[in-house]
Amino acid sequence: MDQMIIRGGKPLHGKIHISGAKNATLPLLTACLLTDEALVLSNVPQLADIATMGNLLGQHGAAIALQAGEGGFGHTMTLHAKTITSTTAPYDLVRQMRASILVLGPLLARCREAKVSLPGGCAIGTRPVDLHIAALEKMGAVITIEDGYIHAAAPQGLKGAEITFPMVTVTGTENILMAATLAKGETILNNAAREPEVGDLAQCLVKMGAEIEGIGTDCLRIQGKDRLHGANHTVIADRIEAGTFAMAAAITNGDLELIGARMDGLKSVFDLLAKAGVVAEKTADGIRVRRATEKLIGVDVMTEPFPGFPTDLQAQMMALMAVADGAAMITETIFENRFMHVPELARMGANITVHGSSAMIRGVKKLKGAPVMATDLRASVSLVLAGLAAEGETTLSRLYHLDRGYERLEEKLSACGADIRRVKKVG
Ligand code: EPZ
Numbered sequence: 001m002d003q004m005i006i007r008g009g010k011p012l013h014g015k016i017h018i019s020g021a022k023n024a025t026l027p028l029l030t031a032c033l034l035t036d037e038a039l040v041l042s043n044v045p046q047l048a049d050i051a052t053m054g055n056l057l058g059q060h061g062a063a064i065a066l067q068a069g070e071g072g073f074g075h076t077m078t079l080h081a082k083t084i085t086s087t088t089a090p091y092d093l094v095r096q097m098r099a100s101i102l103v104l105g106p107l108l109a110r111c112r113e114a115k116v117s118l119p120g121g122c123a124i125g126t127r128p129v130d131l132h133i134a135a136l137e138k139m140g141a142v143i144t145i146e147d148g149y150i151h152a153a154a155p156q157g158l159k160g161a162e163i164t165f166p167m168v169t170v171t172g173t174e175n176i177l178m179a180a181t182l183a184k185g186e187t188i189l190n191n192a193a194r195e196p197e198v199g200d201l202a203q204c205l206v207k208m209g210a211e212i213e214g215i216g217t218d219c220l221r222i223q224g225k226d227r228l229h230g231a232n233h234t235v236i237a238d239r240i241e242a243g244t245f246a247m248a249a250a251i252t253n254g255d256l257e258l259i260g261a262r263m264d265g266l267k268s269v270f271d272l273l274a275k276a277g278v279v280a281e282k283t284a285d286g287i288r289v290r291r292a293t294e295k296l297i298g299v300d301v302m303t304e305p306f307p308g309f310p311t312d313l314q315a316q317m318m319a320l321m322a323v324a325d326g327a328a329m330i331t332e333t334i335f336e337n338r339f340m341h342v343p344e345l346a347r348m349g350a351n352i353t354v355h356g357s358s359a360m361i362r363g364v365k366k367l368k369g370a371p372v373m374a375t376d377l378r379a380s381v382s383l384v385l386a387g388l389a390a391e392g393e394t395t396l397s398r399l400y401h402l403d404r405g406y407e408r409l410e411e412k413l414s415a416c417g418a419d420i421r422r423v424k425k426v427g
Helices: 022-034 048-060 099-112 130-138 171-180 196-207 239-251 266-276 311-321 343-347 379-389 409-414
Strands: 002-007 012-019 039-043 063-067 075-080 113-117 142-146 150-155 162-164 186-190 211-213 219-223 231-234 256-259 280-284 286-291 327-331 351-355 357-360 371-373 395-396 420-422
Touching: 002 379, 012 409, 022 039, 022 048, 022 075, 022 099, 022 171, 022 239, 048 075, 048 099, 099 113, 099 130, 099 150, 099 171, 130 142, 130 150, 130 171, 162 327, 171 186, 171 196, 171 219, 196 211, 196 231, 211 357, 239 256, 239 266, 239 280, 239 286, 239 311, 239 379, 266 280, 311 327, 311 343, 311 357, 311 379, 343 351, 343 371, 343 379, 371 379, 379 395, 379 409, 379 420, 409 420
Parallel strands: 012 256, 039 231, 162 186, 371 395
Antiparallel strands: 002 395, 002 420, 039 075, 063 075, 113 150, 142 150, 186 219, 211 219, 256 286, 280 286, 327 357, 351 357
16 A cells, blocks of 8 residues: 655746546547547546546446646547447446546446446445436336336436526536436436536537437537447546646745646635635746745535535645635535544644534644545545645555546646655555
Protein backbone atom coordinates (compact mmCIF):
# COMPACT_ATOMS: atom_id res chain seq x y z
CA MET A 1 0.00 0.00 0.00
CA ASP A 2 1.56 3.27 -1.13
CA GLN A 3 1.87 6.22 1.20
CA MET A 4 2.28 9.93 0.51
CA ILE A 5 4.81 11.79 2.63
CA ILE A 6 4.49 15.58 2.75
CA ARG A 7 6.71 18.09 4.53
CA GLY A 8 4.67 21.28 4.77
CA GLY A 9 5.43 24.98 4.85
CA LYS A 10 6.56 25.49 1.26
CA PRO A 11 4.61 28.09 -0.76
CA LEU A 12 3.73 26.71 -4.22
CA HIS A 13 4.85 28.73 -7.24
CA GLY A 14 4.56 27.95 -10.95
CA LYS A 15 2.17 26.41 -13.45
CA ILE A 16 -0.03 23.34 -12.99
CA HIS A 17 -1.59 21.52 -15.96
CA ILE A 18 -5.29 20.85 -15.33
CA SER A 19 -6.30 17.44 -16.67
CA GLY A 20 -9.51 16.44 -18.42
CA ALA A 21 -12.51 16.18 -16.10
CA LYS A 22 -13.03 12.76 -14.47
CA ASN A 23 -16.77 13.42 -14.05
CA ALA A 24 -17.14 14.40 -17.69
CA THR A 25 -15.05 11.49 -18.97
CA LEU A 26 -17.02 8.79 -17.15
CA PRO A 27 -20.41 9.49 -18.82
CA LEU A 28 -18.67 10.26 -22.14
CA LEU A 29 -17.12 6.78 -22.09
CA THR A 30 -20.51 5.10 -21.63
CA ALA A 31 -21.91 7.10 -24.59
CA CYS A 32 -19.91 4.74 -26.85
CA LEU A 33 -22.61 2.11 -26.16
CA LEU A 34 -25.16 4.27 -27.99
CA THR A 35 -23.64 3.71 -31.44
CA ASP A 36 -22.01 0.94 -33.51
CA GLU A 37 -19.45 3.46 -34.76
CA ALA A 38 -16.23 4.64 -33.10
CA LEU A 39 -16.25 7.39 -30.48
CA VAL A 40 -12.90 9.19 -30.11
CA LEU A 41 -12.34 11.10 -26.85
CA SER A 42 -9.28 13.31 -26.35
CA ASN A 43 -7.88 15.01 -23.24
CA VAL A 44 -8.83 11.92 -21.23
CA PRO A 45 -7.13 11.81 -17.79
CA GLN A 46 -5.26 8.68 -16.74
CA LEU A 47 -7.11 7.72 -13.53
CA ALA A 48 -8.12 4.53 -11.78
CA ASP A 49 -11.82 5.28 -12.33
CA ILE A 50 -11.26 5.68 -16.08
CA ALA A 51 -9.50 2.31 -16.21
CA THR A 52 -12.35 0.72 -14.25
CA MET A 53 -14.92 2.13 -16.67
CA GLY A 54 -12.79 0.89 -19.59
CA ASN A 55 -12.84 -2.63 -18.12
CA LEU A 56 -16.60 -2.48 -17.69
CA LEU A 57 -17.20 -1.27 -21.25
CA GLY A 58 -14.77 -3.87 -22.58
CA GLN A 59 -16.84 -6.67 -21.08
CA HIS A 60 -19.92 -5.19 -22.77
CA GLY A 61 -18.09 -5.61 -26.09
CA ALA A 62 -16.45 -2.24 -26.68
CA ALA A 63 -13.03 -2.33 -28.35
CA ILE A 64 -10.87 0.28 -26.65
CA ALA A 65 -7.59 1.80 -27.85
CA LEU A 66 -5.60 4.25 -25.74
CA GLN A 67 -3.02 6.63 -27.19
CA ALA A 68 -0.85 8.57 -24.75
CA GLY A 69 -0.93 12.35 -25.04
CA GLU A 70 2.27 14.34 -25.48
CA GLY A 71 4.00 15.03 -22.17
CA GLY A 72 2.02 12.20 -20.65
CA PHE A 73 -1.20 14.20 -20.26
CA GLY A 74 -4.38 14.24 -22.34
CA HIS A 75 -4.74 10.71 -23.62
CA THR A 76 -6.90 9.80 -26.58
CA MET A 77 -9.33 6.90 -26.13
CA THR A 78 -11.05 5.31 -29.10
CA LEU A 79 -14.08 3.27 -28.09
CA HIS A 80 -15.93 1.11 -30.60
CA ALA A 81 -18.96 -0.89 -29.43
CA LYS A 82 -19.71 -2.41 -32.85
CA THR A 83 -21.80 -5.06 -31.17
CA ILE A 84 -22.80 -5.39 -27.54
CA THR A 85 -21.70 -8.85 -26.41
CA SER A 86 -23.14 -8.62 -22.88
CA THR A 87 -25.85 -6.45 -21.34
CA THR A 88 -24.79 -7.37 -17.80
CA ALA A 89 -22.72 -5.05 -15.61
CA PRO A 90 -21.38 -7.40 -12.89
CA TYR A 91 -21.17 -6.58 -9.19
CA ASP A 92 -17.41 -7.10 -8.97
CA LEU A 93 -16.89 -4.21 -11.39
CA VAL A 94 -19.82 -1.98 -10.39
CA ARG A 95 -18.91 -2.09 -6.68
CA GLN A 96 -15.52 -0.55 -7.53
CA MET A 97 -17.14 2.56 -8.94
CA ARG A 98 -20.67 3.87 -8.53
CA ALA A 99 -20.55 5.70 -11.85
CA SER A 100 -20.90 2.26 -13.49
CA ILE A 101 -24.65 2.90 -13.18
CA LEU A 102 -24.15 5.11 -16.26
CA VAL A 103 -24.22 2.03 -18.54
CA LEU A 104 -27.88 1.39 -17.63
CA GLY A 105 -29.46 4.06 -19.84
CA PRO A 106 -27.31 3.41 -22.92
CA LEU A 107 -27.67 -0.41 -22.72
CA LEU A 108 -31.44 -0.14 -22.35
CA ALA A 109 -31.67 2.35 -25.22
CA ARG A 110 -29.54 0.35 -27.62
CA CYS A 111 -30.27 -3.27 -26.61
CA ARG A 112 -33.71 -2.88 -25.01
CA GLU A 113 -32.48 -4.78 -21.96
CA ALA A 114 -29.88 -4.43 -19.20
CA LYS A 115 -28.85 -6.20 -16.01
CA VAL A 116 -26.82 -3.83 -13.87
CA SER A 117 -25.65 -4.51 -10.34
CA LEU A 118 -26.90 -2.05 -7.76
CA PRO A 119 -23.81 0.06 -6.98
CA GLY A 120 -24.11 -0.16 -3.19
CA GLY A 121 -23.27 2.72 -0.92
CA CYS A 122 -19.93 4.35 -0.33
CA ALA A 123 -18.19 6.32 2.40
CA ILE A 124 -20.08 9.54 1.72
CA GLY A 125 -23.59 8.12 1.76
CA THR A 126 -26.09 5.45 0.70
CA ARG A 127 -26.34 7.08 -2.74
CA PRO A 128 -29.41 5.27 -4.09
CA VAL A 129 -30.30 5.14 -7.79
CA ASP A 130 -34.09 5.24 -7.35
CA LEU A 131 -34.40 8.40 -9.45
CA HIS A 132 -32.61 6.76 -12.38
CA ILE A 133 -34.98 3.78 -12.17
CA ALA A 134 -38.18 5.83 -11.79
CA ALA A 135 -37.31 7.94 -14.84
CA LEU A 136 -36.57 4.90 -17.02
CA GLU A 137 -39.87 3.34 -15.94
CA LYS A 138 -41.63 6.53 -17.09
CA MET A 139 -39.97 5.89 -20.48
CA GLY A 140 -41.57 2.45 -20.64
CA ALA A 141 -38.88 0.27 -19.11
CA VAL A 142 -40.03 -2.64 -16.94
CA ILE A 143 -37.60 -2.80 -14.01
CA THR A 144 -37.28 -5.28 -11.15
CA ILE A 145 -34.61 -5.54 -8.45
CA GLU A 146 -33.47 -9.10 -7.76
CA ASP A 147 -30.33 -10.51 -6.07
CA GLY A 148 -28.78 -7.02 -5.93
CA TYR A 149 -29.23 -6.44 -9.63
CA ILE A 150 -31.40 -4.03 -11.61
CA HIS A 151 -33.19 -6.08 -14.29
CA ALA A 152 -34.49 -3.69 -16.95
CA ALA A 153 -36.32 -4.44 -20.20
CA ALA A 154 -38.01 -2.34 -22.89
CA PRO A 155 -38.99 -4.87 -25.60
CA GLN A 156 -40.68 -2.20 -27.72
CA GLY A 157 -37.85 0.25 -27.09
CA LEU A 158 -37.93 3.28 -24.78
CA LYS A 159 -40.44 6.03 -25.47
CA GLY A 160 -40.04 9.73 -24.81
CA ALA A 161 -41.65 11.12 -21.64
CA GLU A 162 -41.79 14.27 -19.54
CA ILE A 163 -39.73 13.66 -16.40
CA THR A 164 -39.28 15.95 -13.41
CA PHE A 165 -36.47 14.97 -11.04
CA PRO A 166 -37.58 15.55 -7.40
CA MET A 167 -33.96 16.42 -6.60
CA VAL A 168 -31.01 17.31 -8.78
CA THR A 169 -29.04 14.20 -9.72
CA VAL A 170 -25.95 14.50 -11.93
CA THR A 171 -25.60 10.90 -13.12
CA GLY A 172 -29.39 10.53 -13.06
CA THR A 173 -29.64 13.37 -15.56
CA GLU A 174 -26.81 11.88 -17.64
CA ASN A 175 -28.32 8.37 -17.67
CA ILE A 176 -31.73 9.58 -18.83
CA LEU A 177 -30.24 12.08 -21.30
CA MET A 178 -28.36 9.24 -23.01
CA ALA A 179 -31.39 6.92 -22.95
CA ALA A 180 -33.59 9.65 -24.44
CA THR A 181 -31.34 10.12 -27.49
CA LEU A 182 -32.55 6.76 -28.87
CA ALA A 183 -36.09 6.76 -27.43
CA LYS A 184 -39.17 7.12 -29.65
CA GLY A 185 -40.40 10.70 -29.58
CA GLU A 186 -39.62 13.63 -27.30
CA THR A 187 -38.26 13.51 -23.75
CA ILE A 188 -38.37 16.56 -21.49
CA LEU A 189 -36.13 16.56 -18.40
CA ASN A 190 -37.18 19.09 -15.76
CA ASN A 191 -34.92 19.96 -12.79
CA ALA A 192 -32.01 18.53 -14.79
CA ALA A 193 -28.50 18.89 -13.37
CA ARG A 194 -26.63 21.87 -14.86
CA GLU A 195 -23.08 20.80 -13.98
CA PRO A 196 -20.64 21.61 -16.81
CA GLU A 197 -19.89 17.89 -17.08
CA VAL A 198 -23.53 17.27 -18.04
CA GLY A 199 -23.20 19.98 -20.70
CA ASP A 200 -20.02 18.37 -22.02
CA LEU A 201 -21.84 15.04 -22.41
CA ALA A 202 -24.75 16.77 -24.18
CA GLN A 203 -22.37 18.51 -26.60
CA CYS A 204 -20.76 15.16 -27.45
CA LEU A 205 -24.17 13.51 -27.97
CA VAL A 206 -25.12 16.31 -30.40
CA LYS A 207 -21.90 15.61 -32.33
CA MET A 208 -23.07 11.98 -32.46
CA GLY A 209 -26.34 13.09 -34.08
CA ALA A 210 -28.55 13.58 -31.05
CA GLU A 211 -31.08 16.43 -31.00
CA ILE A 212 -30.93 18.22 -27.62
CA GLU A 213 -32.24 21.66 -26.66
CA GLY A 214 -31.62 23.58 -23.41
CA ILE A 215 -28.03 22.45 -22.86
CA GLY A 216 -26.72 24.20 -19.74
CA THR A 217 -30.19 24.83 -18.37
CA ASP A 218 -32.32 22.81 -15.93
CA CYS A 219 -34.74 21.83 -18.70
CA LEU A 220 -33.46 19.50 -21.44
CA ARG A 221 -35.62 18.64 -24.45
CA ILE A 222 -34.47 15.62 -26.48
CA GLN A 223 -35.94 14.35 -29.80
CA GLY A 224 -35.13 10.62 -30.02
CA LYS A 225 -33.34 9.27 -33.13
CA ASP A 226 -33.18 5.80 -34.66
CA ARG A 227 -29.42 5.71 -34.29
CA LEU A 228 -26.37 7.80 -33.41
CA HIS A 229 -23.06 7.86 -35.26
CA GLY A 230 -19.46 8.12 -34.14
CA ALA A 231 -17.78 11.43 -33.24
CA ASN A 232 -14.60 13.09 -31.99
CA HIS A 233 -14.83 15.00 -28.70
CA THR A 234 -12.38 16.73 -26.37
CA VAL A 235 -13.10 16.39 -22.65
CA ILE A 236 -13.43 19.69 -20.74
CA ALA A 237 -10.87 20.61 -18.08
CA ASP A 238 -11.53 19.30 -14.57
CA ARG A 239 -13.00 22.20 -12.57
CA ILE A 240 -12.77 20.22 -9.32
CA GLU A 241 -9.05 19.59 -9.85
CA ALA A 242 -8.65 23.29 -10.72
CA GLY A 243 -10.53 24.32 -7.57
CA THR A 244 -8.38 21.94 -5.54
CA PHE A 245 -5.12 23.47 -6.81
CA ALA A 246 -6.51 26.98 -6.36
CA MET A 247 -6.90 26.12 -2.68
CA ALA A 248 -3.38 24.63 -2.65
CA ALA A 249 -2.04 28.02 -3.79
CA ALA A 250 -4.09 29.77 -1.11
CA ILE A 251 -3.28 27.44 1.78
CA THR A 252 0.50 27.60 1.12
CA ASN A 253 0.42 31.38 0.45
CA GLY A 254 1.82 30.64 -3.01
CA ASP A 255 1.08 31.81 -6.53
CA LEU A 256 -0.06 29.26 -9.13
CA GLU A 257 -1.24 29.46 -12.72
CA LEU A 258 -3.76 26.69 -13.46
CA ILE A 259 -3.19 25.90 -17.13
CA GLY A 260 -6.36 25.00 -19.02
CA ALA A 261 -8.70 25.97 -16.16
CA ARG A 262 -11.87 27.92 -17.06
CA MET A 263 -13.61 30.49 -14.88
CA ASP A 264 -17.15 29.58 -16.00
CA GLY A 265 -17.37 26.33 -14.04
CA LEU A 266 -15.95 27.84 -10.85
CA LYS A 267 -17.71 31.20 -10.42
CA SER A 268 -19.28 30.30 -7.05
CA VAL A 269 -15.92 28.98 -5.81
CA PHE A 270 -13.88 32.01 -6.81
CA ASP A 271 -16.57 34.39 -5.49
CA LEU A 272 -16.27 32.71 -2.10
CA LEU A 273 -12.47 32.52 -2.22
CA ALA A 274 -12.41 36.27 -2.94
CA LYS A 275 -14.26 36.84 0.34
CA ALA A 276 -11.69 34.59 2.03
CA GLY A 277 -8.86 36.81 0.74
CA VAL A 278 -7.88 34.83 -2.36
CA VAL A 279 -7.67 36.41 -5.80
CA ALA A 280 -8.17 34.51 -9.07
CA GLU A 281 -7.35 36.19 -12.37
CA LYS A 282 -7.98 34.91 -15.88
CA THR A 283 -4.75 34.58 -17.89
CA ALA A 284 -4.11 33.72 -21.55
CA ASP A 285 -3.56 30.06 -20.57
CA GLY A 286 -5.85 29.61 -17.57
CA ILE A 287 -6.30 31.12 -14.12
CA ARG A 288 -3.72 32.64 -11.74
CA VAL A 289 -4.47 32.21 -8.01
CA ARG A 290 -2.79 33.73 -4.96
CA ARG A 291 -3.69 35.44 -1.69
CA ALA A 292 -4.86 39.05 -1.88
CA THR A 293 -4.24 39.55 1.83
CA GLU A 294 -1.58 38.19 4.22
CA LYS A 295 -4.17 36.27 6.24
CA LEU A 296 -6.99 34.09 4.98
CA ILE A 297 -10.44 35.08 6.26
CA GLY A 298 -13.01 32.53 7.51
CA VAL A 299 -16.15 32.44 5.32
CA ASP A 300 -19.35 30.38 5.48
CA VAL A 301 -19.93 27.74 2.79
CA MET A 302 -23.04 25.82 1.75
CA THR A 303 -22.75 23.13 -0.91
CA GLU A 304 -25.42 23.17 -3.62
CA PRO A 305 -26.02 21.76 -7.10
CA PHE A 306 -24.38 23.80 -9.90
CA PRO A 307 -24.04 26.77 -10.13
CA GLY A 308 -23.75 26.66 -6.32
CA PHE A 309 -20.60 25.72 -4.41
CA PRO A 310 -19.72 22.12 -5.44
CA THR A 311 -19.84 19.38 -2.81
CA ASP A 312 -16.67 17.96 -4.42
CA LEU A 313 -14.72 20.99 -3.14
CA GLN A 314 -16.21 21.00 0.37
CA ALA A 315 -13.45 18.97 2.02
CA GLN A 316 -10.73 21.04 0.35
CA MET A 317 -12.40 24.28 1.50
CA MET A 318 -12.53 22.91 5.03
CA ALA A 319 -8.76 22.37 5.02
CA LEU A 320 -8.31 25.97 3.85
CA MET A 321 -10.66 27.36 6.52
CA ALA A 322 -8.78 25.36 9.17
CA VAL A 323 -5.92 27.88 8.91
CA ALA A 324 -8.00 31.00 8.20
CA ASP A 325 -8.42 33.93 10.56
CA GLY A 326 -11.77 33.58 12.37
CA ALA A 327 -14.57 31.05 12.02
CA ALA A 328 -16.25 29.35 9.07
CA MET A 329 -19.48 27.35 9.00
CA ILE A 330 -19.55 24.69 6.27
CA THR A 331 -22.91 23.07 5.49
CA GLU A 332 -23.07 19.95 3.31
CA THR A 333 -26.50 19.70 1.67
CA ILE A 334 -25.84 17.06 -1.02
CA PHE A 335 -24.53 13.99 0.83
CA GLU A 336 -25.43 12.76 4.30
CA ASN A 337 -21.97 11.70 5.41
CA ARG A 338 -19.34 13.82 3.73
CA PHE A 339 -17.41 14.91 6.81
CA MET A 340 -15.08 11.90 7.04
CA HIS A 341 -12.10 14.24 6.69
CA VAL A 342 -13.01 16.06 9.94
CA PRO A 343 -11.42 13.60 12.42
CA GLU A 344 -8.33 13.35 10.22
CA LEU A 345 -7.95 17.14 10.01
CA ALA A 346 -8.45 17.26 13.78
CA ARG A 347 -5.46 14.93 14.17
CA MET A 348 -3.45 17.69 12.50
CA GLY A 349 -4.68 20.25 15.03
CA ALA A 350 -7.70 21.65 13.20
CA ASN A 351 -10.46 22.99 15.47
CA ILE A 352 -13.71 21.66 13.96
CA THR A 353 -17.03 20.74 15.55
CA VAL A 354 -19.76 18.99 13.58
CA HIS A 355 -23.45 19.64 14.19
CA GLY A 356 -25.48 17.40 11.85
CA SER A 357 -24.87 18.59 8.29
CA SER A 358 -22.86 21.62 9.41
CA ALA A 359 -19.27 21.90 10.61
CA MET A 360 -17.95 24.92 12.53
CA ILE A 361 -14.28 25.52 11.79
CA ARG A 362 -12.28 27.87 14.02
CA GLY A 363 -9.03 28.77 12.28
CA VAL A 364 -5.74 27.94 13.99
CA LYS A 365 -2.34 29.53 13.41
CA LYS A 366 -0.66 26.35 12.26
CA LEU A 367 -1.56 22.74 11.57
CA LYS A 368 0.85 20.01 12.64
CA GLY A 369 1.89 17.15 10.36
CA ALA A 370 0.62 13.72 11.44
CA PRO A 371 -0.12 10.23 10.07
CA VAL A 372 -3.63 10.45 8.51
CA MET A 373 -5.88 8.18 6.48
CA ALA A 374 -7.81 8.81 3.27
CA THR A 375 -11.47 7.73 3.41
CA ASP A 376 -12.83 8.96 0.08
CA LEU A 377 -11.52 10.79 -2.95
CA ARG A 378 -12.06 14.41 -1.96
CA ALA A 379 -11.35 13.85 1.75
CA SER A 380 -7.95 12.43 0.76
CA VAL A 381 -6.96 15.48 -1.23
CA SER A 382 -8.08 17.81 1.57
CA LEU A 383 -5.53 16.02 3.79
CA VAL A 384 -2.86 16.65 1.14
CA LEU A 385 -3.73 20.37 1.21
CA ALA A 386 -3.53 20.39 5.00
CA GLY A 387 -0.18 18.58 4.82
CA LEU A 388 1.19 21.18 2.39
CA ALA A 389 0.49 23.91 4.96
CA ALA A 390 1.29 21.99 8.14
CA GLU A 391 4.47 22.20 10.18
CA GLY A 392 6.41 18.95 9.95
CA GLU A 393 5.64 15.70 8.21
CA THR A 394 2.25 14.28 7.18
CA THR A 395 1.92 10.66 6.08
CA LEU A 396 -1.22 9.87 4.09
CA SER A 397 -2.26 6.23 3.64
CA ARG A 398 -4.95 4.49 1.53
CA LEU A 399 -3.84 6.43 -1.55
CA TYR A 400 -6.11 4.37 -3.80
CA HIS A 401 -8.83 6.88 -2.93
CA LEU A 402 -6.63 9.70 -4.25
CA ASP A 403 -5.62 7.84 -7.42
CA ARG A 404 -9.27 7.55 -8.46
CA GLY A 405 -9.51 11.24 -9.23
CA TYR A 406 -6.16 13.04 -9.36
CA GLU A 407 -3.71 12.46 -12.20
CA ARG A 408 -0.01 12.48 -11.15
CA LEU A 409 -0.82 14.69 -8.15
CA GLU A 410 2.55 14.50 -6.43
CA GLU A 411 4.36 15.21 -9.71
CA LYS A 412 2.24 18.31 -10.36
CA LEU A 413 2.70 19.60 -6.81
CA SER A 414 6.42 18.89 -6.46
CA ALA A 415 7.04 20.69 -9.79
CA CYS A 416 5.72 23.80 -8.00
CA GLY A 417 7.93 23.42 -4.95
CA ALA A 418 5.99 21.06 -2.70
CA ASP A 419 8.01 18.57 -0.65
CA ILE A 420 5.80 15.56 -1.43
CA ARG A 421 6.72 12.01 -2.37
CA ARG A 422 5.01 8.66 -2.78
CA VAL A 423 6.62 5.70 -1.06
CA LYS A 424 5.82 2.05 -1.44
CA LYS A 425 4.93 0.62 1.97
CA VAL A 426 5.94 -3.01 2.17
CA GLY A 427 3.26 -5.33 3.62
C1 EPZ B 1 -22.02 12.93 -9.14
O1 EPZ B 1 -22.40 11.83 -8.33
C2 EPZ B 1 -20.51 12.98 -9.09
N1 EPZ B 1 -19.96 11.76 -9.67
C3 EPZ B 1 -20.05 13.15 -7.64
O2 EPZ B 1 -18.62 13.26 -7.64
C4 EPZ B 1 -20.64 14.45 -7.11
O3 EPZ B 1 -20.28 14.60 -5.76
C5 EPZ B 1 -22.18 14.41 -7.24
O4 EPZ B 1 -22.55 14.15 -8.60
C6 EPZ B 1 -22.82 15.71 -6.81
O5 EPZ B 1 -22.33 16.76 -7.59
C7 EPZ B 1 -19.90 11.65 -11.02
O6 EPZ B 1 -20.30 12.53 -11.75
C8 EPZ B 1 -19.31 10.38 -11.56
P1 EPZ B 1 -26.14 12.81 -7.50
P2 EPZ B 1 -23.93 11.30 -8.38
O7 EPZ B 1 -26.96 11.76 -8.17
O8 EPZ B 1 -24.51 11.53 -9.70
C9 EPZ B 1 -29.26 11.61 -4.13
C10 EPZ B 1 -16.44 12.79 -6.93
O9 EPZ B 1 -15.87 13.05 -5.87
N2 EPZ B 1 -29.82 10.67 -5.12
O10 EPZ B 1 -26.09 14.16 -8.09
O11 EPZ B 1 -23.92 9.92 -7.82
C11 EPZ B 1 -27.85 11.23 -3.71
O12 EPZ B 1 -27.89 10.27 -2.66
C12 EPZ B 1 -17.86 12.27 -6.93
O13 EPZ B 1 -15.93 12.96 -8.07
C13 EPZ B 1 -30.92 9.91 -4.78
O14 EPZ B 1 -31.45 9.99 -3.68
O15 EPZ B 1 -24.64 12.27 -7.35
C14 EPZ B 1 -27.28 12.56 -3.26
O16 EPZ B 1 -27.71 12.81 -1.93
C15 EPZ B 1 -18.35 12.01 -5.52
N3 EPZ B 1 -31.44 9.03 -5.70
C16 EPZ B 1 -27.97 13.57 -4.20
O17 EPZ B 1 -29.11 12.88 -4.74
C17 EPZ B 1 -30.88 8.90 -6.96
O18 EPZ B 1 -31.40 8.10 -7.77
C18 EPZ B 1 -27.10 14.01 -5.37
O19 EPZ B 1 -26.57 12.85 -5.96
C19 EPZ B 1 -29.75 9.68 -7.28
C20 EPZ B 1 -29.25 10.57 -6.36
